[in-house]
Structure formats: C-alpha cells, structure tokens
Amino acid sequence: MALPVSQRYGSRVSLPLVQRLRSRDRAAFTELCHTHRDRLYGIAWSVTRERQEALDILQDTLTSAWRSIEQLQDDTALGAWLGQIALNHARMRLRSRRRKPAEAMDDIDAWYDDSGHRLEQHTRWPRADDALERGRMAQRLVALTQRLPDDARELWALADVEQLSMQEIGVLTGLHVANVKTRLHRTRLQLREWLAIELKGAR
Amino acid sequence: MTCKDLAERLGAYRAGELPLGARAALLFHAGMCPCCRALLSTYDVTVALSAELAERQVPDAVALEFDSMIERAMTLAAPS
Ligand SMILES: [Zn+2]
Secondary structure, three states, X not given: OOOOHHHHOOOOOOOOHHHHHHOOOHHHHHHHHHHHHHHHHHHHHHHHOOHHHHHHHHHHHHHHHHHOHHHOOOOOOHHHHHHHHHHHHHHHHHHHHOOOOOOOOOOHHHHEOOOOOEOOOOOOOOOOOOHHHXXXXXXXXXXXXXXXXXXXXXXXXXXXXXXXXXXXHHHHHOOOHHHHHHHHHHHHHHXXXXXXXXXXXXX | OOHHHHHHHXXXXXXXXXXXXXXXXXXXXXXXXXXXXXXXXXXXXXXXXXXXXXOOOXXXXXXXXXXXXXXXXXHHOOOO
C-alpha cells in the first residue's frame, strides 16, 4: 500500500497549506491538486466538451499552478486560483480551435411587438420521455451552443452543464453575480429559441 | 405584465429570486396566457437537457493518471 503523500515527501504538515505551497512543498501541492481534481476537470470538460482536450487542460493547469506557486498570498483562495488557471487554459484552447465565427444572439425586442406581445407564439414541445429521444434533443442542443459567442457558451457550460453556483462563476470569470445571472438567462432564452425552430422544422 | 416582461423575469423566477409582487404578476399572466405557459415549459426543458450533458464522473484516465500528471507538472515547471 502506498504511503500517504505527506509521508512520501516528508512534508512540514504543521504549516498552513499556502505557506507550504509557496515553499514548493511537493506533498502540499499533491494534496491541493487532489482536493480540486474533479472540479478542475469539470471546468475543462464542460467548456471544451472533448475529453483529450480536457486532460491536456488539466495538465496545463497543474503545470502553470506549480510554476507560479511562489506568488501565492496568504489569503489566496486556492480553489478559485486553480479554477481561474483552468478556465484560462480552456479559453485559449477554444480560441485556437474555433472553426467558424459565432452568430450574433437575437435582439429580444425582435421577438415581441411594441406592446410586449410575442410575435410568433410559443408552442409546447413533444414530450421526450424515452432516453433515446432525450439524448437526441440534448445532442441538438450541444450543436446549437456552437453558434453562441464564446463567453455566452462558457457561462452556459459552467452553470447549466457543470452546475457551478452563480457565486463560483462570478469568481472564476470576474463578472458580477447579477451580470452572470442576466447573461445566463439571455443565453438560455436564445438556446430555447433555436431549439424550438429546429424542433418545428423536424416535425 | 406583458409576455416580454415575463420572458425577461423568467430566469429570476426560476431561481426563486423574484419579489413576491412580481412573482404573483408572473403567475397571473401565465395563468391567462398559453403562449407563456409554453415558454415556461420549453425553457425548463432546455435547462434540464443541459444538466444531462455533464459527465457523471471523471474518466478513468484522470483517476489513474492524476498522480503522474502532478509529477509531470512539477517536473515540467521546475524552477530554473
Ligand atoms: Zn404571455
């Protein structure tokens, strides 16, 4: 059986984690990485939706973190710090692989007349009870998110796929929470709209 | 409340963050307006479908390789 990491590296476990990290304590870094592993992978995967890319981002994140570890402050929130590094790496990869430009999102005003009535009436969608049909709809939705601007798609991925809290997304992106909520809702309305058009066409 | 108002407030409503008066107005409007009821249901479907798109757990590759990834990070990024 493997020794606990703290014993493997002879760690000075009595010191606060940040101080141990700053002095390049390998056991402390290993511990930190394990604590945040799933969330970091979740950020990388939900934003890119490609497993190999998410693994590469995870590796880049750990490498960047270790490289800049001496700059940590006593009050640095470690989870947020790592999450931001992961998100930045994910963004860089997305930028380098984008094949076609994003579409502009609709102007909500265009969906309504001057008195606020919806121009094209909403209708309910056919119930998708079986897993196969739901899976098809979900894959359509993924394809539609490719049309979104990167920042909108990112919020959708972090909030609605990865289920991070609004507060956490605010910290990761540097946006005010109110702004995150507004933009996310706007993006959901747009996705709903595009999905409605696709489903109508498919019938 | 108009249909457009309802669409704009829907996010706050679903997050449980709409003040009582606005919430009552939204529900009243939805009760009268089949179009907005359809919006509510399809908005919810859209959000629910997104949630189904998450990976349920980290892939085995991550679980198995993670310690080597950490080691690699500390080697690649060794201070000069
Ligand atoms: Zn209405």
